[in-house]
Amino acid sequence: MVQPLSLWLVVLVATGLTCMLTTLLAGLLLLAERFLVNYGPCAIDINSGDRQLTVEGGQTLLAALKSEGIFIPSACGGRGTCAYCKLKITDGAGPLLPTEEPLLTKDEIAADVRISCQVKVRNDLKINIPQELFSIREYRGVVKRIRDLTHDIKELRIALTEPETLEFSAGQYIQLQAPAYDKSPESVYRAYSMSNPPDDNRAVETIIRLVPGGICTTWVFRYLTEGDEIAFSGPYGEFRLSETDNEMVWIAGGSGMSPFWSMIRHMKTAGIERKTTYFFGAVAKRDLFFVDELTELADELPWFEFIPALSAPADGDHWTGETGLITEIVNRHVTAGRNDLEAYLCGSAGMIDAACKVLADKGITEDRIFYDKFN
Amino acid sequence: MTVQLIAASPIDGPMALRLLAILASASLTDNILLARFLGMCPFLSLSRQVRSAFGMGLAVIFVTTCTVWINWLLYAHILLPLEPYGLPADSLKLILFIVVVAAFVQLMEMLIERISTRLYYSLGIFLPLITVNCAILGAALFMTTSVTDPAKHYGGLDSLVYGFGAGAGWFIAIMLLAGVRSRIKEDSIPPALRGPGITLIIAGIMAMAFVIFQGMIKL
Numbered sequence: 270m271v272q273p274l275s276l277w278l279v280v281l282v283a284t285g286l287t288c289m290l291t292t293l294l295a296g297l298l299l300l301a302e303r304f305l306v307n308y309g310p311c312a313i314d315i316n317s318g319d320r321q322l323t324v325e326g327g328q329t330l331l332a333a334l335k336s337e338g339i340f341i342p343s344a345c346g347g348r349g350t351c352a353y354c355k356l357k358i359t360d361g362a363g364p365l366l367p368t369e370e371p372l373l374t375k376d377e378i379a380a381d382v383r384i385s386c387q388v389k390v391r392n393d394l395k396i397n398i399p400q401e402l403f404s405i406r407e408y409r410g411v412v413k414r415i416r417d418l419t420h421d422i423k424e425l426r427i428a429l430t431e432p433e434t435l436e437f438s439a440g441q442y443i444q445l446q447a448p449a450y451d452k453s454p455e456s457v458y459r460a461y462s463m464s465n466p467p468d469d470n471r472a473v474e475t476i477i478r479l480v481p482g483g484i485c486t487t488w489v490f491r492y493l494t495e496g497d498e499i500a501f502s503g504p505y506g507e508f509r510l511s512e513t514d515n516e517m518v519w520i521a522g523g524s525g526m527s528p529f530w531s532m533i534r535h536m537k538t539a540g541i542e543r544k545t546t547y548f549f550g551a552v553a554k555r556d557l558f559f560v561d562e563l564t565e566l567a568d569e570l571p572w573f574e575f576i577p578a579l580s581a582p583a584d585g586d587h588w589t590g591e592t593g594l595i596t597e598i599v600n601r602h603v604t605a606g607r608n609d610l611e612a613y614l615c616g617s618a619g620m621i622d623a624a625c626k627v628l629a630d631k632g633i634t635e636d637r638i639f640y641d642k643f644n
Numbered sequence: 645m646t647v648q649l650i651a652a653s654p655i656d657g658p659m660a661l662r663l664l665a666i667l668a669s670a671s672l673t674d675n676i677l678l679a680r681f682l683g684m685c686p687f688l689s690l691s692r693q694v695r696s697a698f699g700m701g702l703a704v705i706f707v708t709t710c711t712v713w714i715n716w717l718l719y720a721h722i723l724l725p726l727e728p729y730g731l732p733a734d735s736l737k738l739i740l741f742i743v744v745v746a747a748f749v750q751l752m753e754m755l756i757e758r759i760s761t762r763l764y765y766s767l768g769i770f771l772p773l774i775t776v777n778c779a780i781l782g783a784a785l786f787m788t789t790s791v792t793d794p795a796k797h798y799g800g801l802d803s804l805v806y807g808f809g810a811g812a813g814w815f816i817a818i819m820l821l822a823g824v825r826s827r828i829k830e831d832s833i834p835p836a837l838r839g840p841g842i843t844l845i846i847a848g849i850m851a852m853a854f855v856i857f858q859g860m861i862k863l
Contacts, residue, residue, distance in 0.1 A: 273730035282726065283736055290718075290740055294747035305754040364765050391761065 312393045315339075324390060330356070331386040339398065340405040342505040344444070344460040347386035353505075354385040360395035362388050405502060408435060408443075410473065412497045415489075418558035421479045422524055423490065424464070426472055427499055434470045435504065437463060439531040440613075440641070443473060443503030447485040450492060459485035460505070462527035462615065462641060466534040473501070478524040508641040510536075511611060515637075516544040518612045520599060520624050523551065525616035528641060530559060532613075533566060533573065546574045546602065550595030550620070553579055554586040576602065596623045605631045614640035663805045666798075669861045670809025676779045677817040678847075678854035680786075683779030687818050688843050690770065697822035700770040701815030705808065707752065707774050708783050711745050712807025715784040716800060718744065720791055741784045749775045783810035817854075821847060 274282070308326025313333065315322065324333040331347055331354050334340075345351035352372040362383050365373075369384040410427035418424050429435060444458040465474035480486045493499070510517075510532060519529050529547060536543070551557045560577050567575040578598040582588035591598045603610070612628050614621050621640050628638055657665075676682050683704070690700045718740060723733040753771045757764045764771075774780065787806055790798040798806065824846050833842050 273728070276730075279730045279732070282729075282731060286722070286726075286731075286736070287739060287743075291743055294743060298747055298750055301751050301754050305758045363761055366765060367769065 308391050311390050313390070314393070314395045315398050317395070317397075326390050326392070328390060329386050330358070330383075330388045330390055330394070330396070333390050334385070334398075338406065339403065340407070340444075340502045340505075341385055341398070341402060342405075342444075342460075343386060343458065345386075346457050346459075349384060349387050352384060355382050356385045357381050357397040358383045358385075358388065358394060359397065361392050362394065363391070404436075405505060406432075407500065407502045408432065408473075409498065409500050412493060412495050412499055413472065415493065415495055418476065419556050422556075422558060423477050423479075424474060425477060425489065425493075426465075426474045427501070428472045435473060436470060437467055437504035438509045439463075439467055439535040440509040440528040441504040441506040442508075442528075442641070443475065443501045444505065445475070445485060445489075446500045446502075447488040450488055452487060453484045457484050458502070459483075462506075462508075462531070463504070464527040464530040466531050466538060468535070468538055473503075476524045476527040476530070506641070508613075508615070508639060510541070510613075511639075513611070514543055515609050515611045516607075517546070518599070518603060518610060518628075519545060519547040520595060520612065520614045520616070520620075521547070521549050522595060522616035522620045523556070525614075525620075525641070525643070526559060528615050529613070533563070536573075537566070537570060542570075542572045544572045546576065548595055548599055548602070549575070549577045550598070550616075551577070551579055552581050553583040554588060555583070594623075595620065596627045599624060600627050600631075603628075603631050608632060608634070610637065612638045614638065616643065618642050663801065665861055666802055666805050667809040667812075670806050671813035671816060672854075673857040673860050675813040675817055675854050675857075676783060676786075676810045677814050678851040679858060680782065681851070682782040683777045683814055684847075686770070686773060686777055687814075687821065688840060688847070691818050691822040691825055691843070694819070694822045694826055696770065697818045700773075701818050703770055703774055704777060704779065704814050705811035707745070707749060708780050708811030708814070709804065709808040710752075711741075711748050711780060712784050712787050712810070713800065713804045714744055714748065715741050716787055716791065716798070716803035719788050720800075724791070737785070737788060738781075742781055745780050745784070746775045779810070779814050783807055786810070817850070820850060824850075 306327050310323050311326040313322040313324060313330075322333075322337050324337065328336075329347060331341055331343060341356060342353040343351065344353050347354075349368045349372070355373070355377070357380065359381055362381075365378060365383070366387050368387050372384055373382060408429060409431040410429045412425065413428045414424075414426040416424050440462070442460050442462040444460050446456055446458055447453065448456045461475040461477060463473055464476050465472060477486055477489050479490050508528060519532075521529055526549065533545075533547070535541075536545070547563065549557075549563075557577060557579070563575040563577075567573050576591055576598065578591035578593060578595055579586070579588050580592075580594050582592060610631075610633050612624075612633055614624055621642050625638060625640070629635075656662075670676075674680070677684070677687055686700055691697050715737075719733070719737055723731065723737055723740075727733045749772065753764075756771070783806070787798060787803050790796045790806065791803070796802075821843070825843065828842065830838055837845070
């Protein structure tokens with residue numbers, strides 16, 4: 270008959286046993302990782318011989334390219350939801366992953382387009398990168414000004430320090446890096462459209478709306494102060510004015526103002542005189558901003574019209590302008606059957622989907638509707 | 645008058661018969677899913693297509709077989725010998741078993757990724773999900789009661805076969821459900837019952853059918 274050990278000893282043995290097993294297994298896993306997940310250096314061939322990279326295998330293609338200074342657009346930070354980081358991989362990518370399938374169209378799948386944040390570099394790859402993406406790089410700057418535009422929208426102005434200028438076209442966006450802070454253990458990248466005109470190329474301005482629970486917006490609203498250092502990459506995006514002379518309809522809501530605030534001032538300085546009607550939707554008067562500036566521009570520029578609209582004006586607003594959902598206002602103002610009209614949209618996914626429907630009913634074809642959707 | 649199908653318990657018979665009985669009871673009469681209701685979560689969510697059910701089922705078989713055996717080693721050779729000294733083997737096994745399962749799934753994921761990228765991709769997200777499949781931990785815990793049960797007294801080989809049987813039982817159940825679900829015409833089901841509702845009803849009917857098997861093999 271064995272003597273039972275004292276309680277303390279039993280606890281000690283139990284704890285020791287658990288720790289031993291855990292350490293043993295962790296060691297086994299580390300060892301396995303060292304030998305099994307080690308793919309060694311892999312060569313990435315870009316645009317059939319244009320550039321050759323050698324990267325450490327095992328990481329995602331998006332991360333590998335970023336470490337080599339090639340920035341592929343990505344709004345979700347590599348989580349496989351935004352589908353911005355599409356790249357053509359002609360060789361070595363392996364079969365299509367279930368996480369990629371819903372983000373790609375049949376034509377894209379047939380053309381070897383892949384989601385680069387999901388594809389891991391396991392062997393040598395051959396990929397195609399559009400030439401304009403090479404101009405995307407990392408920038409550093411100092412926050413020059415943060416001002417409140419409404420109760421939940423702020424304007425951020427960042428003076429560039431390294432490099433000192435940024436060439437972009439009105440409508441493009443940057444990816445702001447929010448560093449790790451108490452709400453987020455790792456740094457994240459989030460996309461924001463530039464609101465300053467392209468000739469103001471020594472700084473970047475953007476309009477940010479507080480998203481409840483949002484990692485980056487909370488950081489901007491709570492922690493970021495004037496004088497802080499900030500990092501971002503850019504410029505990204507295909508959302509820009511077309512090269513035609515067609516009449517335009519702009520539709521925006523909330524911080525969707527950003528690209529149009531850049532475009533209108535760019536058009537003014539560059540002397541682009543295309544007939545433009547700008548519909549801007551908000552809930553009540555307290556959600557409106559830049560109305561005076563835009564009304565002034567509309568008075569000054571004969572080809573520009575600005576129509577702000579409130580969906581639910583408050584009692585004290587004394588609102589005399591358009592009232593209703595922005596889609597209803599657009600429906601009222603745009604005449605049907607205009608096949609020379611181009612539409613530019615920026616705002617929430619719900620607003621854009623609803624507006625696209627209205628525009629389609631008006632006979633504006635899909636190839637003339639350009640949008641920048643928040644998701 | 646009662647008719648006894650099997651007179652003597654096969655557990656006392658020759659080795660081959662004993663293993664066959666363990667296998668049959670683990671996979672059919674004592675099916676971990678339809679008689680014990682463990683591992684319901686992936687059972688319901690991954691049974692929409694036969695292909696994904698097949699992948700998940702195979703992975704569960706593999707992990708259950710291996711972890712039940714490793715946990716048997718741990719239980720029979722470390723925990724049980726220490727029990728007379730006052731070590732609470734029954735509480736401790738819970739913690740240790742889940743650690744073993746989690747580590748093993750990780751290891752297997754790396755191994756499969758290395759050996760066959762094709763298999764790795766076809767299993768996809770199901771692989772890491774196995775860690776939280778309670779059927780795997782359940783099988784390991786049932787194994788421990790069979791080890792201490794003086795009538796069964798499972799050894800290493802018995803545990804290995806039991807683990808395989810439990811996994812195979814889960815595989816059979818999810819394949820059956822996926823087969824039924826892929827033949828269902830959603831249009832003819834009342835809207836409120838579509839999706840999870842009708843799946844739970846099907847699973848319930850299948851479970852009733854499996855309850856009838858219970859007791860056919862008395863271990």
